[in-house]
Amino acid sequence: MPGYFDNTPERRSTNSIKWKAYDKDVLPLWVADMDFLSPPAVIEALRQRVEHGIFGYTYEPQELRDLIVARLKNLYNWEIKPEDIVFLPGVINGFNLACRMIARQHPNSQVIVQPPIYPPFLVAAEHNDLHRLDIPLVDTGSGYYEIDFEAFEQAITPQAKLFILCNPHNPVGRVFTRAELTRLAEICERHDVLICSDEIHCDLIFSGQQHIPVASLSPEIASRTITLMAPSKTYNIAGLEGSFAVISDPETRHAYEKARAGLTGHINLLGVTAAIAAYQDGQSWLSELLAYLESNRDFLASYIQQNLPGISMFSPEGTYLAWINCREARIPGNPQRFFLENARVAMNNGDDFGIGGQGFVRLNFGTSQAILRDALERMRTALSQLD
Structure with missing residues (x-):
């Protein structure tokens, strides 16, 4: 598919959240959707379904x-x-429903998260009248984050009943290993903590890495895990709203279904059409996407190292999101605001990701290399003008 991912159609006229949130002279590298056309098989399946002309309720x-x-x-x-x-x-609905289920079973209990973390994780407990328990990841000094297992276990209280895991992790880009996941699961089992694992980026894994669903480790771990997945990030169809949970334990699944009763209804007909086409015929597209994203990631890391003094990043093992450390760049104030105002490049504010996010930005490199290069050159120019 030569040139397929270099072709980024104009999106401002499509009510795109990503492209309409800022002024027209701003390059948006923030919210996690890509600027690429979805797989041809998905587009064709949707075209055929639309031509049918009736969009009534649909079975799962x-x-x-x-x-x-x-x-x-x-x-x-x-x-x-x-x-x-x-x-x-x-998937956001998915982990909020897990919180709602826990709130019914264990009122006033705690939900564990690992900041810096995708902002909806930080408010899920509050949305459901629960309490958030932050057990931060640890930056080893190079931008590579690890889990301090002793600190993790020591921080757990008897009130902790749910752990929302993010793997691959957004925003730090880790793809956790089998050993890491096994140790986390064993700790949760010892303390009777249910795991809700957000694995929405599981297909977006780079060379040398392997995604391991935590529930796949053993039947015992599966029985205390809710796994959340979706084709949405992978195939750039997030606007069609189609995700799923895998819950092997019948009692947990029944409680989860009760928690969502009256809140989520029929699935999206076009989302189903797109998901089937993507899972059936999207693999060759996905393989080429991963090669393009990996090239973007490597270009981004190299450009930052060579041209943006005081800024650093760990090359993510998965996702198309880079967690960029601006703390040594002599930027006055908030780096997200600095680059928006002085480079006209929009990224996510690290403060929004909780503990450990200050002085960081999150950059979405799921775009054409031409747009990515333009954004980085704007950032270089803005930094060069600092005293």
């Missing part, structure tokens, strides 16, 4: 359940049953 198709079961077996040797799958509008 067995075909999609079977595709997910086969996909998880093929990619991870993880065997689930079709009935383990609960379809959802989105």
Whole structure:
């Protein structure tokens, strides 16, 4: 597909959140959607469905359940049953529903998160009248984050009933290893803490890395885990709102279904159409996407090292999001605001990601290299004008 990912259609006229949030002279490298066309197979399947012309209520198709079961077996040797799958509008809905379920079972309890973390994690407990327990990841000094397992276990209280894991981690870009996930799961088991694992970026993994669903480690861990996945980030179809939870324990699944009763209804008909097409026929597109994203990641890391003094980043192991440290760049005030005002480049404010986010920005490199290069050159010019 030569040039497919260099082609980034104009998006401001499409009510794109990403492209309409800022003035027209701003390059938006913030919210996590990509500027690429979705797979041709997805576009064609949607075209055929639209031409049918009727968009009424739809069943949750067995075909999609079977595709997910086969996909998880093929990619991870993880065997689930079709009935383990609960379809959802989105992953954020998914972990908020887990909090709602816990609030019904254990009022006033705690929800563990690992900041710096995707901002909706930070408010999920509060949304459901629970309390958030921050157990931060540890920056080893090079931008590579690790889990301090002793600190993690010591911080857990008897009130902690849910751990929302993010793997691959947004924003720090870690793809946690089997050993790390096993140790986390063992700690949660000892303290009777349920795991809700947001794995929405699981398909966006770079060379030398392997995604391991935490629930695939053992039947015992699976029985205390809610896994959240979606084709949305992978195939750039987030606006079609189609995600799913995998919950193998029948009692937990029943409680989860009760928690969502009356809140989430029928699944999106076009989202189902896109998901089926993506999972059936999207692999060659995905392989080329990953190569393009990896090239962007490497270009970004090299450019920062060579041209942006005082700024550093760890090359993410997964996702198309870079967590960029601006603390040594002599930037006055907030770096997100500095680059927006002086470079006309919009990134996410590190402060929004909780503990450890001050002085950072999150940059979305899921765009054409031409746009990425333009943004970086603007940032270089802005930095060069500092006293």
